[in-house]
Amino acid sequence: MTATAQDIKQLLDLARVKLIGVSDAALKAELFTVLDEFFKDSSCWTETVQVQIVANTTLYNVVPNGGQIVRLAGVVDVNNIPQPAIMPEIGTIQFGHAYNNPATFYASLVKTVSLPTGKNDIPVIPDWVIQQWRFGLLDGLLGNLKNTSIGSYADPKKAPYHLARFRKAIGSARVSALRRNTIGTQAWRFPQGFQTSSQIGGVSVGNDTRFR
Amino acid sequence: MAANTTLSTVTDYITDVRTLLQDEIAPYRYTDPQLLTAFNLSLLEGRRIRPDLFVFGCDDFPHYTAINANAVPIEKQFRMAFVFATAAHAMARDQEDFQDSRYVTFMQTFNAILLGTVLPPIAGGQPPGGG
Numbered sequence: 499m500t501a502t503a504q505d506i507k508q509l510l511d512l513a514r515v516k517l518i519g520v521s522d523a524a525l526k527a528e529l530f531t532v533l534d535e536f537f538k539d540s541s542c543w544t545e546t547v548q549v550q551i552v553a554n555t556t557l558y559n560v561v562p563n564g565g566q567i568v569r570l571a572g573v574v575d576v577n578n579i580p581q582p583a584i585m586p587e588i589g590t591i592q593f594g595h596a597y598n599n600p601a602t603f604y605a606s607l608v609k610t611v612s613l614p615t616g617k618n619d620i621p622v623i624p625d626w627v628i629q630q631w632r633f634g635l636l637d638g639l640l641g642n643l644k645n646t647s648i649g650s651y652a653d654p655k656k657a658p659y660h661l662a663r664f665r666k667a668i669g670s671a672r673v674s675a676l677r678r679n680t681i682g683t684q685a686w687r688f689p690q691g692f693q694t695s696s697q698i699g700g701v702s703v704g705n706d707t708r709f710r
Numbered sequence: 711m712a713a714n715t716t717l718s719t720v721t722d723y724i725t726d727v728r729t730l731l732q733d734e735i736a737p738y739r740y741t742d743p744q745l746l747t748a749f750n751l752s753l754l755e756g757r758r759i760r761p762d763l764f765v766f767g768c769d770d771f772p773h774y775t776a777i778n779a780n781a782v783p784i785e786k787q788f789r790m791a792f793v794f795a796t797a798a799h800a801m802a803r804d805q806e807d808f809q810d811s812r813y814v815t816f817m818q819t820f821n822a823i824l825l826g827t828v829l830p831p832i833a834g835g836q837p838p839g840g841g
Contacts, residue, residue, distance in 0.1 A: 519826045521785050524762035648759070650826020 500564070505628040506620050512632075513639040519650030520643060526619045530611060532638035532664070533621055536631070537610035538568050540671035543624060544606050549573065549591060551601040558591045560605055564622050566612035573605045634667020717789040719779045723749055723796065730797040730816075740800045742777055750774060752795035752820070756788075760824045763788055791823035 510525050517525075537543045545562050560567070570585035573593075581603060582594035591605055611621040628635065641660030644653040677683050717723055724745050733739045750773055757764050757771065763785060764771060774780060784792060798816035801809045818828045 519824075521760070521762045521788065523765040523785070527762065527765055648825060 501623050501625050501628050503618075503620075505625070505632075509628055509632060509635060509639075512636050513643070516640055517643050517651035523619075524643065525639065526615075528639055528642050529635075530613075530615065530621050532635055532642060533611045533623060533627075536627075536635065536638065536664075536668055536671065537565075537608075540668045540675060541568070541571070541608045542671040542675035543609045543627070544571055544675070545609055546604050546606050549603040549605050551597050551599075551603055553598055553600065554596045556593045556596050558593075559589055560591055560607065561589065562607055562609055564612075565609035568608045568610050571606035571608050573603050575601060575603050631667055631671055634664060634671070637661070637667065638664035714786055716786070717782070717784075717793065719781055720746075720749070720774050720777050721779060723782060723789075723793060724777050726793050727796045727800070730793065731800060745796065745800060746774060746777060748796045748799035749792070751799055752792045755795060755820075756784075756792060756824060759821070760788070763824075788823060791820045794823075795820040 510522075510529070513525055514520060543565065545565075547560050547562065549558050549560060551558075567585075567588050570583065570591060573581045573583040573591065575581055583591050583605070586592050611623060615621045637660040641657050641664050643651055644660065645657035646652045647654075717726065724742070727745055727749070728734050728738070728740070731740060753772060764783075772783060774782075782789075782792075794816040798813050798820065801813045801816070804810075804813075822828050
C-alpha cells in the first residue's frame with residue numbers, strides 16, 4: 499500500500515512552515531532526494547519476489563512492483579534455506595550453480611524510489627515509511643534545503659544539525675530493518691557458509707526468529 | 711472555500727501591472743507589447759534566481775505573445791513578485807527621479823519575495839565637482 503496523500507501533505511506542510519519562502523517544486527524535488535538516500539543507506543524497503551527456477555539456468559531477471567532495485571538481500575528456497583546468489587547487474591540474479599529440478603525460490607530485493615514519480619510529482623513509497631520515519635525525513639528535507647547558498651530559507655549553520663539527525667534516522671531504520679522490526683533479537687547471524695540446515699546428528703539449529 | 715485563482719492568467723498579471731503603473735485608461739502610456747516583453751523578461755529573471763519555481767509544470771519555459779487567458783504556471787505565493795518585476799521593467803525607460811525610485815523599490819520587492827533579501831539600490835557616481 500502506498501503512502502497516502504494526507505501523510506505526504508503533512509510532511510511537506512511541516513517542512514514548509516520551517517522553510518519560509520520555499521517553493522512546492524523545491525520541496526517535492528528534495529523529497530525524492532531525501533527518500534532515495536534514506537532507502538539506499540538503510541535498506542529498509544524490501545520486496546520479496548518469486549523466482550521460478552528452471553533446470554540448467556543460472557541467470558534470472560526480476561522486476562519489482564514499484565520502485566527500483568538497489569541490491570539483492572538474499573534468496574531462499576521453499577524451505578527458507580538461503581541459496582548462493584549475487585546480482586551482477588541490477589535486475590539480474592545469478593546463482594552459484596545451475597539447479598537440476600524446477601523449483602520456486604524467493605528473492606528479497608532492497609528498493610528505493612524511482613522515476614517517473616506518481617501523481618503530483620510525489621514518489622511512490624510504502625505507507626509505513628512516513629508513519630514510521632516522519633521526523634527523520636523532515637530533518638532530511640530541512641537539512642538539504644537549508645544547506646543551499648541562496649534563498650530566504652538558506653541557513654548553512656543549522657543545516658548540519660538537521661542532516662546529523664537525518665543520518666541518525668537512517669541508522670535507526672537500518673537497524674530496525676535488520677531486526678525485522680522486533681525488539682530483543684540479535685541483529686546479526688553467523689555467516690551462512692557455517693549453517694546447518696537439518697538436525698542430522700541431533701544438533702538443533704535455531705535462533706530467536708527462526709527454527710529449523 | 712474556493713480555490714485561490716488570484717493572478718492565474720496573463721490578463722490577470724497585465725491588469726494588475728497597469729494598476730501599479732496607474733495606466734488603466736486608454737490610450738495607454740505603456741503599450742500591451744511593451745508590458746508583455748516586460749512580463750516575459752520578469753519570468754526569465756525569476757528563473758535565473760529561483761530555478762526551482764519552473765521545475766515542474768513547465769516542459770517548455772513559458773513565453774507569451776498575447777494578453778489572454780493563458781495560464782501562467784507560477785506557484786501562488788510567488789505571483790506578486792512577477793507583477794512588481796514587470797512594472798519595474800516598464801518604468802525603467804522613464805527618466806524621472808520619482809520613477810527611478812519606484813523602479814528600485816519594485817525590483818527590491820521582487821527580490822525580497824523570491825530571495826528573502828533586499829538588494830541595495832543601484833547608486834550613481836559623484837557628480838563632477840561635487841563635494
